[in-house]
Amino acid sequence: MSEPIPPLVSCAVVFLAAVATLLSLARVVLPATTVRRLATPSSHVTPVRPHFRPYPARHAAPLAGEATRSVRPYVVAAEQATRRQELEPAALGLDGPGPYVIHGVEVA
Template sequence: MHDFIGRIAMRLRLLFNPGTGRRRAGDRLVVVPPPASWAETPPTPLPAHRSPYGLDEHFDGASTIAVRPYLAAHEQRLRRRELAMAVMGLDMPGPCWIHGMEVA
């Protein structure tokens, strides 16, 4: 930790002093036009759009059961609580079979 204060002062000077611009003085951006020998490539066509909404197939909503995940999680939580209470010997109102085990 030699010359700790000097190093801090140097870093602060580099941080807060404006730059001199010496690094960029010689660099100039040169724009070169593309050679005339390059040929324009024709754009490739996009594949056909395959949206499931544009299909002719009709889905029957009555053939599947709509499950609300928040309700299923709540029911599962209640069943687990009833099973835990039944293991401790407490009788809880609810179904007699929970997760395949007889509870009451």
């Protein structure tokens, strides 16, 4: 007759079998945490031609300096600050006195 298996060993075998089953189920159910990449670069990517410009120039010649108006940043900042101060009461729901001009139209 063979020796009986100790209860601790049989519990350990059952536990390891359960862990192995859970791990195999987890691999099937849960998505992979990393993206598998090919060892070599993919061959379906076409090389960019050396003369190809991805963003072609919109103008053939550079713009003349006289054609554009230069704006000083401090002037724009001052105008924005003034506009914000004018709009603060309206944001709080307060009505200001007198007529105002909005988009060139006088509004009472």
